Amino acid sequence: MISIVLVAILALLALATQAGVAVLERAYPAKGKIIHVAGATLNVVDIGARDSVNFPIVMIHGASSNLEVMRQPLGNLLANKHRVILIDRPGHGWSVRDRELDSTPVLQARxxxxxxxxxxxxxxIVVVHSWSGALGPRMALDYPERVAGLVMLAPVAHPWRGGVGWYNKVVTTPLIGPLLAYTITLPLGLVLAEPGARTVFLPQPMPDDFIASTATTLLLRPREFLANARDLVTLKQAVAEQAPHYGDIKVPVTIIAGDVDKTVSTAIHTLPFAAAVPHTKVVVLGGVGHMVAQAAPDRVIAEIESMIAQLGSADAAANAGTDVSSSSWPGLSRP
Structure with missing residues (x-):
């Protein structure tokens, strides 16, 4: 009798989840262009100015989110002067990747x-946040023809002590994980999404409309929740494997991080990366947490503009026959 009741409850939850997915997808429809690549279809939003003078800016979000987190406010502000390409990472937002594929930065960079x-x-100029702090360097290493410069916001770049949350490990467990994802994750997540997001913003307050304006609850769809969990549980090994190669990165790098980030430690990730890549400029924002683009968009834009200006000067010097070394890129600064 108990087993029959349990099956009935799971069936009801599964039906509720599918209904919830339909509601979410009607509320937050795809707004970009679908690009077909090997193993995935990627949702890409292309906004802003079109000219041949400025470098385009490619923006890639972190875990548990989608391209709207990079668009608001940063991407929209940059689009006033630049061409901005916002991408839903494979498996996130309206991008879909083949389920049997790995989820590492190597694959997503490709x-x-x-x-x-x-x-x-x-x-x-490739701008990455959080989880994609591992993806940006991977792109610079494997596809340097696509990367003129790298701006990393509160990036994950090195192995860390501990894990990524017990629920991510559980949901990636065969049979059990999909069962949870297709039954309880969405209804439970709707309750927990806002307090969870507020924690990531600390010590800054989360904007009141953040959850709705960024379509954050799309994460609760089963296929995206599973993809996000796989991204997280495989990340530590991925950065351990790629970290020894960071010294081979040739493009200029700027890292902007908060000194009170409790989600991604600046000491564990940012400073060792800067030590491995000497032509890295590090900006540590006092009293700022993990969401640096929302906390200090003007400073982030200023650093992107500075990189564009320096790259333009380097191109001009190269055309004039002057040797300009990337080692001139400034180091640590604290506002």
Whole structure:
């Protein structure tokens, strides 16, 4: 009798989940262009100015989110002067990747580079946040023709002590994980989404409309929740494997991080990366947490503009026959 009741409850939850998915997808429809690459279809939003003078800016979000987190406010502000390409990472937002594929930065870098090639984008300023702090360097290493410079916001770049949350491990467990994802994750997540997001913003307050304006609850769809969990549980090993190669990165890098980030430690990730890549400029924002683009968009834009200006000067010097070394890129600064 108990088993029959349990099956009935799971069936009801599964039906509720499918209904919830339909509601979410009607509320937050796809707004970009679909690009087909090997193993995935990527949703790409292309906004802003079109000219041949400025580098395009490619923006890639972190875990548990989608391209709207990079669009608001940063991407929209940059689009006033630049061409901005916003990408839903494979498996996130309205991008879909084959379920049997791995979820590492190596694979996602290949997919994104392929999409940029189809769009004729590159070299570009690549702006990455959080989880994609591992993806940006991977792109610079494997697809340098697509990357003119790298701006990393609160990036994950090195192995860390501990894990990524017990629920991510559980949901990636065969049979049990999909069962949870297709039954309780969405209804439970709707309750927990807002307090969870507020925690990531600390010590800054989360904007009141953040959850709705960024379509954050799309994460609760089963296929995206599973993809996000796989991204997280495989990340630590991925950065351990790629970290020894960071010294081979040739493009200029700027890292902007908060000194009170409790989600991604600046000491564990940012400073060791800067030590491995000497031509890295590090900006540590006092009293700022993990969501640096929302906390200090003007400073982030200023650093992107500074990189574009320096790259333009380097191009001009190269055309004039002057040797300009990337070692001149400034180091640590604290506002």
């Amino acid at each position: 997919m994104i580079a392929e999409a940029l090639k189809q769009l004729g984008i590159g070299p570009a």
